[in-house]
Amino acid sequence: MPTNGGSALIRALELEGVEVIFGLPGGAILPVYDPIIDSPIRHILVRHEQGAGHMAEGFAHATGRPGVAMVTSGPAATNIVTPLCDAYMDSVPMVVITGQVPTPAIGTDAFQECDTVGITRSVTKHNELVTRAEDIPLVIRQAFHIATTGRPGPVLVDIPKDIVDPVNPRSALEWYWPTDDEVASSLPGYRPTTAGQADQVRAAAELILSARKPVIYAGGGILKARAAAALRELAELTGIHVVTTLMARGGFPDDHPLCLGMPGMHGNYTAVTAMQSADLLIALGSRFDDRVTGKVDAFAPEARIIHVDVDPAEIGKVRRPDVPIVGDCRVVIEELVTAVRDLSGGDVAAAQPDRTEWRSTISGWQERYPLVYEQSTEGDLLKPQYVLEQLRDRAPEDCIVASGVGQHQMWTSQYWRFNHPYTWVNSGGLGTMGFSVPAAIGAKVGRPDRMVWAVDGDGCFQMTAQELVTAATERIPVKVAILNNAYLGMVRQWQEMFYDERYSEVYLSPDLPDYVKWSEAMGCVAMRVESPEEVGPAIDKANEIDDRPVVLEFRTDSSEKVFPMVPAGRSNSDIVVDPSQPPPGGLR
Amino acid sequence: MNLPPPPGPPPRHHVLSVLVxxxxGVLARVASLFARRGYNIFSLAVAPTHDDRFSRLTVVVDVESAPLEQVVKQLNKLVNVLEISELDPRDSVERELVLLTVTADGDRRQEVLGLVERFEGRVLDDGADEVTVSVEDHPSRLDDLEELLRPFGIVGIQRTGRVALPRLESGGPV
Structure with a gap:
């Protein structure tokens, strides 16, 4: 069947199961936008291309399916570099299509030309400049295959205008749809590993059965591999406690007795200290990020390491494991469960050392060092943690929450109760301020049945707030809670603690902009909340609104800091707890 | 007068043979990966193989700049990279080509030509006061040649970077 590149591209996206594209048209991509009118694919018109990218990420986080964004050449392509890098760091499956100037103009500094594949090379799992219309179906299939298999990640496809423009003879092609085998054989260098090596799995099971102080260090790979159920089975079978990193929140239920919560720079005392004191760390889909390990040389000094990851390059990158296992987290965990059962002859508890003392040490830490803050009372400044607790308690349990980056992100991770996978949408690796509003919109588009809250800071909100216009126009009823402390709060915290309270360029003003007027102007319902007794009623009111976006601006105490904290570059043993708690005297 | 590679201190670099x-854009992917991860490329040679769907790169990586394992693993993640092998200098044959323009005037001309002959080189271009020669040998021998010619005055030099293949099982240097 004869067709043209533009129609073939949209057809290919339909056949890949794409239901939604986040994007914004422009000169070079115009011919691809024309067939969208006749396609069942929903297009969501964003106000800035960065928004399209983060929406695609939010969609992917919430659904597990690849998010798709489409933008034009030049400045549109450069505007989407941040979301690409964000998705690359957090292994988010995403396909981005960019327009490009016509092939004869490439390299001439044409209007809105930039070297998109060159610029995005180091922030994509793969990218491709397509130069012939007949390659479009295959390249699109390859893009989805690469984005969603192995360690997921963003793939960019750059499409010159002449090969998609029906008036140009170069756009003509005979339609075809490559088979899975044709896709695989067209990528001879791409062969992700799935199953773990049997002898390594057995060696890991032996270590697990002999450990006295084991901790499961669950990372974002648990969610990417859809391994939450398998993880729970392994933890319950062995009775081993689980920490869930910032990227893994929800991968193991926070209300589970074996859950220790988030480790790392702002992790809770027990999660940090249990890892630090462990004799075995079972790292599942985690990458020993510096925000988790603190000073690497001093991290978990007595622990042997089992490291399971689908990306061989993660293994040994930061810490050399005793048992390396390359494979898909779900597959390998299931293999581990079987191996543990087999090796223990059925009675797993009897086959393991007595861990009573370890368990009581852990519960001692939990009792001694819970997360704390001083409650707000009537007339006081609002405590951000109180706002989070109220948001959490008044939202349905399966509510999806997205956050920006900074103090509010850490408080959200600390105070929310993530009992279900795919309820937490955040920017972990890159730490992209402004992530939450567009990401929440993408998540809501992917899961319209769920309530979606974006918890944002005032600094973050000002970076991407314009996407609330998109949400209002497209009737995407997300809810946004701005924790307005009038500062770039995390920077302020560091300046207070590590720069002698010299507050350099960190003050934002609580009143400028007027967040309520601004939000109303963007088509949202907006409310300002200034005292503790108003918090609950305002949230309840917001939760009842389901036909447009809502913004709640909470005026919060700017002096509040995130604790615990492991100062950057220090050992996790140097963890600083809330000033109201007794300072820990080293380990144990 | 082909000589086996001279024994000496352990090599300061790793030799990777990469099938892509x-x-x-593939070369750019490899090069920018090295740059992005902070690995230094000592030399790089690339050309299509006998099967023109593939090219072989011989990359010499500075040992100091990166743990080899990470370099290899990161390279392997590139979708267009098929196969990577590290070539141990002891188990591989290595060659490099150099073009050199050297000052060779008056009496010194014979000395220069004598050296070139010792290295089985050829004169490619003959000027009044300069000669351009080509020499193909083991890279460390080319280093030696360069040292020997330096006193005469090297006007221009272009080395190709090393190329290498694994030694055959029962083979030896020829």
Missing amino acids: ENRA
Whole structure:
């Protein structure tokens, strides 16, 4: 069947199961936008291309399916570099299509030309400049295959205008749809590993059965591999406690007795200290990020390491494991469960050392060092943690929450109760301020049945707030809670603690902009909340609104800091707890 | 007068033989990966193989700049990279080509030509006061040649970077 590149591209996206594209048209991509009118694919018109990218990420986080964004050449392509890098760091499956100037103009500094594949090379799992219309179906299939298999990640496809423009003879092609085998054989260098090596799995099971102080260090790979159920089975079978990193929140239920919560720079005392004191760390889909390990040389000094990851390059990158296992987290965990059962002859508890003392040490830490803050009372400044607790308690349990980056992100991770996978949408690796509003919109588009809250800071909100216009126009009823402390709060915290309270360029003003007027102007319902007794009623009111976006601006105490904290570059043993708690005297 | 590589201190670099898809942009992917991860490329040679769907790169990586394991693993993640092998200098044959323009005037001309002959080189271009020669040998021998010619005055030099293949099982240097 004869067709043209533009129609073939949209057809290919339909056949890949794409239901939604986040994007914004422009000169070079115009011919691809024309067939969208006749396609069942929903297009969501964003106000800035960065928004399209983060929406695609939010969609992917919430659904597990690849998010798709489409933008034009030049400045549109450069505007989407941040979301690409964000998705690359957090292994988010995403396909981005960019327009490009016509092939004869490439390299001439044409209007809105930039070297998109060159610029995005180091922030994509793969990218491709397509130069012939007949390659479009295959390249699109390859893009989805690469984005969603192995360690997921963003793939960019750059499409010159002449090969998609029906008036140009170069756009003509005979339609075809490559088979899975044709896709695989067209990528001879791409062969992700799935199953773990049997002898390594057995060696890991032996270590697990002999450990006295084991901790499961669950990372974002648990969610990417859809391994939450398998993880729970392994933890319950062995009775081993689980920490869930910032990227893994929800991968193991926070209300589970074996859950220790988030480790790392702002992790809770027990999660940090249990890892630090462990004799075995079972790292599942985690990458020993510096925000988790603190000073690497001093991290978990007595622990042997089992490291399971689908990306061989993660293994040994930061810490050399005793048992390396390359494979898909779900597959390998299931293999581990079987191996543990087999090796223990059925009675797993009897086959393991007595861990009573370890368990009581852990519960001692939990009792001694819970997360704390001083409650707000009537007339006081609002405590951000109180706002989070109220948001959490008044939202349905399966509510999806997205956050920006900074103090509010850490408080959200600390105070929310993530009992279900795919309820937490955040920017972990890159730490992209402004992530939450567009990401929440993408998540809501992917899961319209769920309530979606974006918890944002005032600094973050000002970076991407314009996407609330998109949400209002497209009737995407997300809810946004701005924790307005009038500062770039995390920077302020560091300046207070590590720069002698010299507050350099960190003050934002609580009143400028007027967040309520601004939000109303963007088509949202907006409310300002200034005292503790108003918090609950305002949230309840917001939760009842389901036909447009809502913004709640909470005026919060700017002096509040995130604790615990492991100062950057220090050992996790140097963890600083809330000033109201007794300072820990080293380990144990 | 082909000589086996001289024994000496352990090599300061790793030699990687990388089989890649022969298509636009692949070299840039490899090069920018090295740059992005902070690995230094000592030399790099690339050309299509006997199967023109593929090219072979011989990359010499500075040992100091990166743990080899990470370099290899990161390279392997590139979708267009098919196969990577480290070539141990003791188990591989290595060659490099150099073009040199050297000052060779008056009495010194015979000395220069004598050296070139010792290295089985050829004179490619003969000027009044300069000669351009080509020499193909083990890279460390080319280093020696360069040292020997330096006093005469090297006007221009272009080395190709090393190329290498694994030694055959029962083979030896020829």
